[in-house]
Amino acid sequence: MSVIQEPGPRAASPFSIAAIILSMTILALGNGIIFTYVPYTLARSPDTQWAAGLSIAAVAFGGLVGSVIAGPLIRRAGHARLFAVSFALVIISEAVIAMGVSPWAWIFARGLFGAAGNMNFIITQSWINHAASNDWRGKAMSFFYMTYVIGLGLGALLLGRLPEAGNIAPVVAIVFCSLAILPVSLTRLPIPPAPASVRIDLPLAWRNSPVAFVGIIAAGGLSTSVQSFTPIYAAMNGVSQDTIATLMFVMALGLLFVQYPLGALSDRIDRRIVLVLTCAIIATAGSIALGVSFSSFVLLMIVFSVLAGSAESVYSIASAHANDRADPSYFVPLASTLLIAWSISATCVPLAISALTPVFGPKTFLFSAIAVAVCYAAFTLLRLRERPQVPPEDRESFEIKSAQVPDAAALTQPGAGTPAENP
Known part of the structure; x- marks a missing residue:
């Protein structure tokens, strides 16, 4: 492939990263199909409902593995080759799903996808960081997050136009993944240095900011609870594939339109206060969702859109708060630790929800989201009394992020040594 070349000087043109963002957006279309298709299909039958939650946990666990092994594999094979390998693994995982409903095979396939997907994201962020200049790198990363999330939503919407019977949905996802390889393969991209290794330092993450550390953990549970269990909830209520596809698309839009104003507000006032406000919105929206049926679909779409957007906001605001508190020398181990904590x-949260759903019913994921939001808000309120806010001049500007795209920006820097002592 023409993309394989020796490391060269960093490019300064936005066109140098357009190909990889286009590739990941096309991939997101296929991912959006599968993200909805797998839990929805498994939850429709009483014989396979037990596997729906496990398939969600498998994606996160695979992502954890992918985050750990990505750095060593990139150093061994290079960005371009591993990028192609990760796409091949995604295609294999979708091919397994296309062979027919087999719960354990699908759980394995989702785990394989999680590992390949996180490697994709780490390589993508590495390329963007390397190719973009300082004055527009943040905008480029935000644009990447936005296009990927919109791609997920459009993929879910497309699922509603595909037949429920047969294996058309995973086959279409395979086609999208295959097409996604082409933009990068046909474009010359500078190859960045090998990324830093994953280094776990839990005491460091806690000392830097307990609110940010616990917030990332809370965001992992909130994101998977809301995004991944909604198709299961719909299937258990006998909702059609077309209806749930529309709902998932609207939820994807909520990730952008709810997150931006909350993030902008967090640039102006103490981010911890905004996190408390965000948790209040989650608890309120979740409580309303408990009482809204699918017969009131317009209201349901609005409520779930707000719920999904506010859940994602916890992740992005907590990430920004962690960066506000961090000394630059600690950035890589802090990012590694937060990435693993989220994974x-x-x-674990989907596994707990799956175990409790037979007891509390299909609305268990909503109870879980409300409980996590209330507990995190209470914790943050306690911390407000113990530590002053970061002065506005010392804060980083808020950037839109998605908990569905692992934040591995620090890991994409060249390998780092031991950080200096924080003064």
């Missing part, structure tokens, strides 16, 4: 939470 562990995103694995």
Whole structure:
């Protein structure tokens, strides 16, 4: 492929990263189909409902594995080759799903996808960081997050136009993944240095900001609870594939339109206060969702859109708060730790929800989201009394992020050594 070349000077043109963002957006269309298709299909049958939640946990666990092994594999094979390998693994995972409903095979396929997907994201962010100049790198990363999330929503919407019977949905996802390889393969991109290794330092993450650390953990549970269990909830209520596809698309738009004003507000006042406000919105929207049926679909779409957007906002605002508090020398181990903490939470919470759903019913994920939001808000209020806010001049500007796209920006820097002591 023409993309394989020796490391060169960093490009300064936005066109140098357009190909990889286009590739990931096309991939998101296929991912949006599968993200909705798998839990929805498994939840429709009483014989396979037990596997729906496990398939969600498998994605997060696979992502955890992918985050750990991405750095060593990139150093061994290079960005371009591993990028192609990760796409091949995504295609294999979708091919397994296309072979027919087999719960354990699908759980394995989703785990494989999680690992390949996180490697995709780490390589993508590495390329963007390397190719973009300082004055527009943040805008480029935000644009990447936005296009990917919109792609997920459009993919979910497309699922509603595909037949429920047969394997057309995963086959279409395979086609999108195959097409997504082409833009990068046909474009010359500078190859960045190998990324930093994943280094876990839980005490560091806690000392830097308990609110940010616990917030990332809470975000892992909130994101998986709301985004991944909504198709299961719909299937258990006998909702059609077309209806749930529309709902998932509207929820994707909520990730952008709810997150931006909350993020902008967090640039003006103490981010912790905004996090408390965000948790209040989650608890309120979740409580309303408990009483809204699918017969009131317009109201349901609005409520779930706000719920999804506010849940994602916890992740992005907590990430910004962590960066506000961090000394630059600690950035890489802090980012590694937060990435792993999010992945562990995103694995364990779906398992807990799956275990409790037979007891509390299909609305268990809503109870979980409300409980996490209330507990995190209470914790943040306690911390407000113990530590002053970061002065506005010392804060980083808020950037739109999605908990569905692992934030591995620090890991995409060249390998780092031991950080200096924080003064």
